[in-house]
Amino acid sequence: MNAAIPLSAQLINLFAAVILLLAFAMLAQRRMLSLVNLFAAQGFCLFLATLTAAVTTGQSHLFYSAGLTLLLKVIALPWILYRLVRQLNIKGEVEALINIPTTMLVGIVLVMAAFNVALPISELSHTITRGTLGIALAVVMLAFLMMITRQKAISQVVGFLSMENGLFLAATSATYGMPMVVELGIALDVLVGMIILGVFFFQIRDQFDSLDIRHMEKLKDN
Template sequence: MSASMSTQLINLFASLLLLIAFAMLAQRRVLSLIHLFAWQGAVLALNTTLVAFVTDQHHLYYSALLTLVLKVILLPWILHRLIDKLNVRWDVETLVNIPTTMLIGVVLVIIGFNVAMPISHLSATVTRGTLGIALASVLLSFMMMITRRKAVPQVIGFLAMENGLFFAATSATYGMPLVVELGVALDVLVGTFIFGIFTFHLREAFDSLDIEHIEKLKER
């Protein structure tokens, strides 16, 4: 594969990730959010495999495999089980002001690119152009967490943020050392499990997964 071809493909995957991040920002249905999250993981795994192939970095194959197993299969499966058990599969969230949210999202992308620019210049990786997109998807996921009022979408935002960070690591440095990536993956998995247990407690105590009902602990 020629160098320009692979760069083109990497950029294509990066823009797909950005697109998915925007789609998540606007998506009202919980089920579709999980699908989007799984797609994000799939694109990430593909991208990592491609980078591994182009640059001959063998450890990236392992991290692509890890991404595939964890973020395309395991986590979405847990989330599916969860929304079934909580009976929120067909939940639709009311999001106010989607156009404004999208506009702020665009501003975040610009900020992300500006922050990443000086670093991209220093980098010698084939993926350096995509660092801005990585940072932008982190910021967009952050934005998503802020705008959501329900527990499950908030956590999907959190997981998407971790995806963005993983992408940042791949684009700036060809990935973190494998032991660190394994550790991060373990944390994410355990975190999702704990979240799963936690939602049942929330539901038991509040009869709702709406964060607004939960936020009562103001300064007394």
Template sequence: MSATISFSAQLINLFAALILLLAFAMLAQRRVMQLINLFAYQGLALCLSTLVVAVSTGQTHLYWSAGLTLLLKALLLPWILHRLVRRLQVKWDVESLINIPTTMLVGIGLVIVAFNVAHPISELSSTITRGTLAIALAVVMLAFLMMITRTKAIPQVVGFLAMENGLFLAATSATYGMPMVVELGIALDVLVGAIILGVFFFQIREQFDSLDIRHMERLKDN
């Protein structure tokens, strides 16, 4: 039994590490289509991690969580974003307020902070997923960094969705997930939010012929 749990914990840590690596890849990605693809891969890794936790612990509601994650994060939302990019005829590279090497160095610093902050909390946990709590916090911080360093609307939305991935991983790490009603509510909120943001993108494009949010800031200043 202990060997099975140990192997399951290793698999969970492997998928969590993959989610963190994909967060770094998204932070360094310059092209919007590849950024959306990386988000889809991160959703798939999150689904597999949740599925391993479900099999290892017998928490049946996590099977639904894994299915929702696969449907929403790995398939539906990337498909919606791809359609938005094609319809908006977005061909630009992802622009950043600071250069990529500096962003990556800041990201490494945030990961170090996340591991130091989460370590005392992980020591108090008795779940097999306690080792992924620090990674989940690091993913949230990297996603937030991506949001504040990007100048275009779509990469910022992808950063917000990636942050939600980190929060879901943290919930799975700490308490084996959230109640199903809460998860369904969050899934619906994220889906509706993505649709509303799609409409918002078209409105920005019509007004400014660009998705650069700095145009809105100049409008506010005027």
């Protein structure tokens, strides 16, 4: 590694890399409970990355962001997801529309595209975290890819939440986080959205006896 990069930046880059790896892991993971575990681990890495940035720069609102991340993404949301998985009694493995190796290959292409796109932007930034912008964008895209390829509604929600992780990482890396009000707002949105989607899951299962989104094709307006 280049000696000019300070330790904190190296740490943040490390955590970001782990987040990206976890995103790939989520893309490949078939079991629902493991998927939730991976999501929690991703949240934890995000928490560590934000905390490092906060300690290095000494900006107080980054501490709050880190705390919020810990509370929401490491504890609250995984817990809700666990409960949902247990209550809905999802045993079967996650079925993907495209097989896993192909998905991974597409994912790699996306990561390259993301780095390519993010390079000029991160050159404009002067934060110690700027190197992670490409990773953040890659995480968003991988999460999107996961939403596209999965068939169970619950794994799409996990993809959605993971996408929010990527956005959060992007915000932290580019500008040391969004204003506190925006961050709180987004956090609340995610939480409320999760609760509403939880209710929907039960409704969807009652209606179709399954959480498979293919059943929803019938809802199309002809």
